[in-house]
Amino acid sequence: MWSGLALRHCVIARPVPTRSIVSPGASVRNLYQMIPLGRLGKPEEYASLAVYLASDEHYLVGQIISPNGGAVI
8 A cells, every 4th residue: 555545566467388288389389489488477477476566575566567588569
């Protein structure tokens, strides 16, 4: 809380590995090539970011955060 207002953050989720892309086809392999880290984000990586943002352990206010492995759209 800040000045009595509830502040919100936003995490823009990108594709995460699912059973349908465990054995990736050509389109998913192309997606991997566009990501500098060479992989999709893991659900637990998004979850840990959400837990961090829900805590009072940061100096962030009203941010939009896009975990993207280095890929910028």
